[in-house]
Amino acid sequence: MATDASVIDTDDVLTQAKAWRDAGKGVALATVVTTWGSSPRPVGSQLAVSDAQEMIGSVSGGCIEGAVVTEAQQVIDAGAPKLLDFGVSDEQAWEVGLACGGKVQVFVEKLD
Amino acid sequence: MKSSTLTALLALRSDKVPGVLVTDLGSGAQTLLREDMLGGELTLGAEGEQAASAALREDRSRTVEIEGRKLFFQVYNPPLRLFVVGAVHISQALAPMAAMLGYDVTIVDPRQSFATEARFPNVRMTHDWPDEALARFGPDRRSAIVTLTHDPKLDDPALEGALRSPAFYIGALGSRKTHGLRVERLRQAGFSEDEIGRINGPIGLAIGAKSPAEIALAIMAQVTETLRRGPAPAADRAS
Numbered sequence: 001m002a003t004d005a006s007v008i009d010t011d012d013v014l015t016q017a018k019a020w021r022d023a024g025k026g027v028a029l030a031t032v033v034t035t036w037g038s039s040p041r042p043v044g045s046q047l048a049v050s051d052a053q054e055m056i057g058s059v060s061g062g063c064i065e066g067a068v069v070t071e072a073q074q075v076i077d078a079g080a081p082k083l084l085d086f087g088v089s090d091e092q093a094w095e096v097g098l099a100c101g102g103k104v105q106v107f108v109e110k111l112d
Numbered sequence: 113m114k115s116s117t118l119t120a121l122l123a124l125r126s127d128k129v130p131g132v133l134v135t136d137l138g139s140g141a142q143t144l145l146r147e148d149m150l151g152g153e154l155t156l157g158a159e160g161e162q163a164a165s166a167a168l169r170e171d172r173s174r175t176v177e178i179e180g181r182k183l184f185f186q187v188y189n190p191p192l193r194l195f196v197v198g199a200v201h202i203s204q205a206l207a208p209m210a211a212m213l214g215y216d217v218t219i220v221d222p223r224q225s226f227a228t229e230a231r232f233p234n235v236r237m238t239h240d241w242p243d244e245a246l247a248r249f250g251p252d253r254r255s256a257i258v259t260l261t262h263d264p265k266l267d268d269p270a271l272e273g274a275l276r277s278p279a280f281y282i283g284a285l286g287s288r289k290t291h292g293l294r295v296e297r298l299r300q301a302g303f304s305e306d307e308i309g310r311i312n313g314p315i316g317l318a319i320g321a322k323s324p325a326e327i328a329l330a331i332m333a334q335v336t337e338t339l340r341r342g343p344a345p346a347a348d349r350a351s
Contacts, residue, residue, distance in 0.1 A: 009214060010188075011125050018118055029113055033137060033184045034175045044173035044186050081140035083182075105175075107184060109140050112114050 010046060013057035017048035017111055026051035027111040028072035032059050032104055033083075039102035051076050059106050060086075072108050081109040113142060120144050121188065128190040132164045137175065137182040156183075171254070191216040192254050192339070197242045197270040198261035199227035202285070205328035206258070207235045213332060215256070220245040220270070242270030246277065256281035256335045258315060262290075268297060275307050281338045283315035283331060310343070 013029075020027045030047040032039075040061035047057040047065065049072040059068055064086045075082055084106045117133075124131045124146055131146040136154055143154035145164050156164065160183060163176045167185040175184045194210045196203045199221035207217045219237045221227040227237045238245045242259075251257055257274040258281075259267040267284060271294070274282045284294060291313035298308050316330030317337065337344070 011122075014118065014122055014125070018115075018122060021115060021118075031135075031184070031186065033135075033173075043175075081137075083137050107135065107137055109113050109135075111118060 008057055010044070010057075013046045013048050016056045020048070020050040020052075020054065021111050026076035028075045028108055029111055030059050030068045030072060030106050030108045033107045034105040035102060036104075037102040039104050041104075049073070049076075060104065064104070064106070068106055068108065075108045075110050079110055081107065083107050113140075117142050117144055120146075124188055130168055130190060131188045132168050133186045133188065134160065134164060135184045135186070137184055189254065192256070193218070193249075193251065194335070195220060195246065195249065195251060195255065195257045197221070197257070197259040197266060198263075198285075199223070199232060199237065200260050200262075201324040202260050202327050202331075204231060205325040206260075206331060207232060209325075209328050209332050210335075211235075213336065218245075218249060221261070222266070242266055243273045246270065246273035251277040251279045253278040253280055255279045256283075256339075258283045258285070258331060258335075260285045260315075262286060264294070264297065268294070268301075271298065271311060272301060272303075275303055275310060281312070281335050281343075282310050283312040283334065285315050285327075286313060288314060312338075 017027050017029055028049045030049065032041055032043050032045045035043055041059055045059050047055060047059045047068060049055045049069050051073065055069060058065060068084065071082060071084055086106065087103045121133060121144060124144065129146055129148055131144060134143045134145065134154055134156060141154045143156065159178050164185055167174055167187050171187055171189055173186045175182060192215045194215040194217050196206055196217065197220045199219050203219055207219065210217050217235055219227055219232055219235055220240065220242050222239050222241050224239055227239060240248065257270065257279050259270045261267050262285065271284060284291065286294065294313065295308050312334060316327060317333045319330050321327045321330040
């Protein structure tokens, strides 16, 4: 059965990533590879990012997506993958982290 | 990720074949292991292959450190399946709700006037008898089966087929009294108490559901609870 367009699953993320790539855009794929404690999205959750600032999917409840998108742009430019660690958010506003108190590790790779 | 890997991954999804994508988190090198074939740029030792099959069996992605390398095993299993016996009003709410939750839905009803494209747009339907349909589709441990017809002629063969399968969830619509009679018939048919205890009846979490959509919600809530937490003790259910 056709899935409602408003509900995004893994297949939609991969399909969209390929569509962006086929359209000649730079694309990075971010995947939650490890979690500790309470974390908003389970291991395997994915976010695809294009160099036109588009994104689909999620790796958290929204708390670290901004930082992941920024890192993803660098991965698209540099080509080498990155393993990012996110922990508990600092009181300081510029420190990116998870309000829920969990920790996640996100792998960001470029789509060749 | 190489574009060939992404293409292979999308093919795996459309073929509905289980697989594991293994990524070396240091170098980014990857290998896609399909249950039906092997191949990729990353060489896995025996330990790596064991971790891949464990991840697949448990349907749980994980990162494992093997010989100094951090490897991420991402499980790509085919979608969960839901077999709905009875193309009734509740099913019209249940089918889109289940699809939204990631289930591949099949409606089973030999009554052609019930199971119509107009009532169930874009939903897979079969007019086979429920026992034949279940035998053909082969529900596995990632399948849920619900019977909603209220008619023993249709529900009973479906439940017998369901009990012979490893489906993770079986539910039957009907009052406590109806369910009591159903349990008696299944006993007569030779099913044990443990086997019959797998059936959630009356179906759904007790949230006071009244409308067809609310009953569908109660059913999918119970299916989700069973998927994520395992089956509730029989004593906690039909009470």
